[in-house]
Amino acid sequence: MxxxxxxxxxxxxxxxxxxxxxxxxxxxxxxxxxxxxxxxxxxxxEAIIEADVSIVSPKAVGRPIQMLVLVTMERERSDIIDRFKKAIRSSVEVVNGFYVTGDADFVLYVTAPTMEDYEEFTRRFFYVNPDIKSFKTMVVLDRVKAGFAVPVEAPSEN
Incomplete structure (x- = not known):
């Protein structure tokens, strides 16, 4: 590419x-x-452009509650990681999911209509999963910047 x-x-x-x-x-x-x-x-x-998308306001479509969730897995085995990645991809509540380094194994961006809906999601998605050691939720107060734009620098001319 x-x-x-x-x-x-x-x-x-x-x-x-x-x-x-x-x-x-x-x-x-x-x-x-x-x-x-x-x-x-x-x-x-060449997959340099991965998708042509529109950025939709979560509030405008009835999902005003937004959270960042740090997830720590019980063990870091490839089958466990792959299984959780599959669960992330199939969840409508998880808008973005990242496998990361550091204290947590995953960072998720989750939306929900209400806090009650988010609580139900946590029971269904986290509490019943024996592979998850812990998760920490941070409620978004203000979405300061949202988008997918990546800085693109022109390659140097040789």
Missing amino acids: QYDRIDARILEIVQKNNRLTSEVIGELAGLSATACQRRLKRLRS
Whole structure:
């Protein structure tokens, strides 16, 4: 997976607004619409662009309660880790899940309609799982920044 300075510019543009037309993106990146479409297709096929998504407000869709949950596993065996990753992927309450280093093994971003719903989720997701040693919940007071934009630097010209 390699990209050049023009690809980097396209990536900056689509991370801010992926609903722009190829004509507009091309104009901003200094390309024709056709050349821009070719580059976007390649960036997607090479998985440099992983997905085209919209960021939805949890409050607007009835899930105003947001938590960060630090999860510590009983043991760090690959089968246990893989099983928990699968559970994370299949849970609608878990919006983002990260396998991390440090004191916790996983960090989860969870949303719920009410605290009662979150409590029910913890019983179903954490308490019945014998592989989980502990979990710590931090309630989000204010979502200061949300997004998936990654800083993209143009590769150096050699």
